Amino acid sequence: MEGATWIIHKYVMHGFLWVLHKDHHDHSNEGVLEKNDYFFVLFAIPTIALMYFGSLKDFNYLFYIGLGIMLYGMVYFFVHDIFIHQRIKFLTKAKSPYFLALRRAHKQHHKHIGKEDGECFGFLFVPFSYFKMYFNSAKK
Amino acid sequence: MMAYAYSLILLFTIIICFIASFDKRILFNHHFGAFVKSAILVAVPFIAWDVWFTATGVWWFNTDYTLGIVLAGLPLEEWLFFICIPFSCVFTYFCFDKFFKLDWLLGFNNIIVFVSVIICSVIALLHDDKIYTLVTAIVTITTLIYLHFIARADWIGKASLVFTILMLGFIPVNGVLTGTGLETPIVNYNPEGFLGIRILTIPIEDAVYGYTQFLLVLYFFKRFKHTRDENER
Numbered sequence A: 001m002e003g004a005t006w007i008i009h010k011y012v013m014h015g016f017l018w019v020l021h022k023d024h025h026d027h028s029n030e031g032v033l034e035k036n037d038y039f040f041v042l043f044a045i046p047t048i049a050l051m052y053f054g055s056l057k058d059f060n061y062l063f064y065i066g067l068g069i070m071l072y073g074m075v076y077f078f079v080h081d082i083f084i085h086q087r088i089k090f091l092t093k094a095k096s097p098y099f100l101a102l103r104r105a106h107k108q109h110h111k112h113i114g115k116e117d118g119e120c121f122g123f124l125f126v127p128f129s130y131f132k133m134y135f136n137s138a139k140k
Numbered sequence B: 001m002m003a004y005a006y007s008l009i010l011l012f013t014i015i016i017c018f019i020a021s022f023d024k025r026i027l028f029n030h031h032f033g034a035f036v037k038s039a040i041l042v043a044v045p046f047i048a049w050d051v052w053f054t055a056t057g058v059w060w061f062n063t064d065y066t067l068g069i070v071l072a073g074l075p076l077e078e079w080l081f082f083i084c085i086p087f088s089c090v091f092t093y094f095c096f097d098k099f100f101k102l103d104w105l106l107g108f109n110n111i112i113v114f115v116s117v118i119i120c121s122v123i124a125l126l127h128d129d130k131i132y133t134l135v136t137a138i139v140t141i142t143t144l145i146y147l148h149f150i151a152r153a154d155w156i157g158k159a160s161l162v163f164t165i166l167m168l169g170f171i172p173v174n175g176v177l178t179g180t181g182l183e184t185p186i187v188n189y190n191p192e193g194f195l196g197i198r199i200l201t202i203p204i205e206d207a208v209y210g211y212t213q214f215l216l217v218l219y220f221f222k223r224f225k226h227t228r229d230e231n232e233r
Helices: A004-018 A018-026 A035-057 A061-084 A096-112 A127-140 B002-020 B028-055 B076-099 B103-125 B131-150 B156-177 B203-230
Strands: B059-061 B186-191
Touching: A004 A018, A004 B076, A035 A061, A035 B103, A061 A096, A061 B131, A061 B203, A096 A127, A096 B028, B002 B076, B002 B156, B028 B059, B028 B131, B028 B156, B028 B203, B076 B156, B076 B203, B103 B131, B103 B156, B131 B203
Parallel strands: none
Antiparallel strands: B059 B186
16 A cells, blocks of 8 residues: 555646645635545545445455555555644654654655656655654664 | 423423523523524525425434424424524523633634534545435535635634534534434334444434534524624624
8 A cells, every 4th residue: 555655646646636635735716615525436436436346246355455555544644644744732742753753754745836846756655765854763 | 192292301401591591691582583583594595405404314203203394395393493492502601601700712723613614525525425424514514614714704613613612502402303312213214325333322413404404594693683782782
């Protein structure tokens, strides 16, 4: 899932569907709906389809792929909304180098407003340099 | 005595909340107007839905437990249900919101909407032959998408927590209505119309239905209350 996220984020969201993801980076949306929200629907529909067709086939592997995407989605929102964006004042003092690296890398990704010059497209796994940054200082 | 069953349930549901509304630490009575407007607004489609389902036999009422006044197929008590139940729910939300700092719950809005939309959609697709299940799922999906993406309600997480707490009242009230502790239920369900999963005697659809009704009444309540607060300034 993490690999799929990286590929979708780098080549789809920052690729041919940049038009939808753009306002998540530059906050240029004017209406009530941020275009980036359409990705919610875009991810939910295959999940629903997989779970539905999987259930019809006696809960075969398709259902579990769908379930996996849903669980990843939950982890995504949990980490993104609650930890990275600090919507809940919980774990604010976390010292875990892993979490600090995630937060730092996510920030780095948002530094870039344009489509092309991005970095750190992963989510739960970020470039080693970020881990090193925090794991090394944790040792000191 | 039996004829008073349904009306007594409604009375017990609201009486404590109604009296407490006048407490000077709460003063929910200042918002009765906003509440009544929002409850009626939501009651219109929900009563239409109720009339439709009663007429087609998805559910029906045992009039032995009611006073005997029937309008459009629904006992008078069932009409009042759409004022009394939301009253206690909105009152509870109002108090929790007033006395506790619950704004941090907005961190869960995305998860709640994402998971609910997926689960309701899969259930609706798998059980499109069960009318109560299907309609409840569609109404819930539509409501959540509207509130989250269009109305940008930041209180879905808060409302969901309050609704979970409200289960303490929902289970006894709906339990008795659907037959817990009674010889025969007050509200009876056609087994072909729903999943058949019950909490005590309460069909699971009732809980989802209650959740959506609560979200909608709350949405309008907040809007009307906001207008009133603005006008007072």
